[in-house]
Amino acid sequence: MSNTIIEVKNLYKKYGDFEAVKHISFEVMEGEIFGLLGPNGAGKSTTLEIIETLREKTSGEVFVNGMNLDKEPNHIKRIIGVQLQTSGYYPNLNLVELINLFAGLYNEPTDPLILLDKVNLRDKAKAKYKELSGGQKQRFSIATTLINKPKIIFLDEPTTGLDPQARRNLWDLILDIRKSGTTVIITTHYMDEAEVLCDRVAIIDSGKIIAIASPDKLIDDLVATGFERPKEVKKASLEDVFIHYTGRSLRDE
Numbered sequence: 001m002s003n004t005i006i007e008v009k010n011l012y013k014k015y016g017d018f019e020a021v022k023h024i025s026f027e028v029m030e031g032e033i034f035g036l037l038g039p040n041g042a043g044k045s046t047t048l049e050i051i052e053t054l055r056e057k058t059s060g061e062v063f064v065n066g067m068n069l070d071k072e073p074n075h076i077k078r079i080i081g082v083q084l085q086t087s088g089y090y091p092n093l094n095l096v097e098l099i100n101l102f103a104g105l106y107n108e109p110t111d112p113l114i115l116l117d118k119v120n121l122r123d124k125a126k127a128k129y130k131e132l133s134g135g136q137k138q139r140f141s142i143a144t145t146l147i148n149k150p151k152i153i154f155l156d157e158p159t160t161g162l163d164p165q166a167r168r169n170l171w172d173l174i175l176d177i178r179k180s181g182t183t184v185i186i187t188t189h190y191m192d193e194a195e196v197l198c199d200r201v202a203i204i205d206s207g208k209i210i211a212i213a214s215p216d217k218l219i220d221d222l223v224a225t226g227f228e229r230p231k232e233v234k235k236a237s238l239e240d241v242f243i244h245y246t247g248r249s250l251r252d253e
C-alpha cells in the first residue's frame with residue numbers, strides 16, 4: 001500500500017458570504033496522479049491554491065507530506081511545484097534566463113538545458129517565453145514546477161485550450177513525471193484526459209465532493225445502476241479520426 005501524501009480534512013472556504021468549498025475531505029496517495037474534476041466555479045482552483053499555501057482557508061485541516069499547513073507552510077512550499085499563471089513570466093527573457101532566474105529564487109542549482117530536454121524544448125532555449133506556442137508555454141511552465149525537485153506538483157487545467165496533438169504530448173510528459181516518482185494533482189474538465197491520466201479522481205460540484213474513486217470504478221458503479229448510453233457507441237470518436245488523419249506529432253515547433 002502506498003502512503004498518504006496529502007490529507008485534506010473538512011476544508012471550508014468562504015469568500016465574503018459565498019461558500020466556495022463546503023467541508024471537503026480527501027487524501028492523495030504518494031506517486032499517484034489525482035484528478036479534481038468539476039465544472040467552472042466548482043472550487044477546484046480554490047482547493048489547490050489552499051493546499052499550495054497561496055490562499056487562506058476559512059477552516060479545516062491540511063497535511064502535506066505529514067506537515068500541517070498551518071504550522072509549516074514554508075516547509076510545504078519547499079517540496080511542492082506550482083505552475084505560475086502565464087502572466088508571471090518576464091516576457092523578454094529567454095527560456096534559459098527564466099530557468100536561471102527561478103533556480104536562483106529556489107536556491108537550487110539547475111542545468112537549464114537538461115530541464116528543457118525533459119519537456120522537449122531544448123531547441124527553444126534561446127526563444128523568449130512570449131514567442132512560444134500554447135503547448136510550448138504549458139510545457140515550459142511544467143518545467144519550472146520541477147526546478148526544486150518537488151515531491152508533488154500541482155497542475156491547474158494544464159491542457160485547456162490546446163489542440164489534440166499538444167494535449168497528448170502533455171499527457172506523455174505528465175506520465176513521465178509521475179514515472180520518476182512525483183505525485184501529480186491535476187484539474188481538468190476533459191473527461192477523456194482524466195480517464196487516460198488519473199489513478200483516482202474526485203468529482204467536485206458547487207464546493208462539494210460528490211464522488212471519489214478510480215475512473216474505472218466510477219464507470220462500473222454507474223453501469224451497475226442500469227445506466228446505458230442512449231445510442232450505440234461507435235468504436236471510434238471524431239477525435240480519433242482527427243488524430244488518425246493528422247498524426248500525433250506536434251506542429252507548433
Ligand code: ADP
Pocket residue numbers: 015018020038039040041042043044045046047
Ligand atoms: P474552479 O477552479 O473550479 O473553476 P474556483 O475555485 O476558481 O473554481 O472558484 C470557486 C468559486 O469561488 C467561483 O464561484 C468563483 O467565482 C469564486 N471565487 C474564486 N475566487 C474568488 C475570490 N477571490 N473572491 C470571491 N469569489 C471567488
Ligand code: MG
Pocket residue numbers: 044045046156
Ligand atoms: Mg479553476
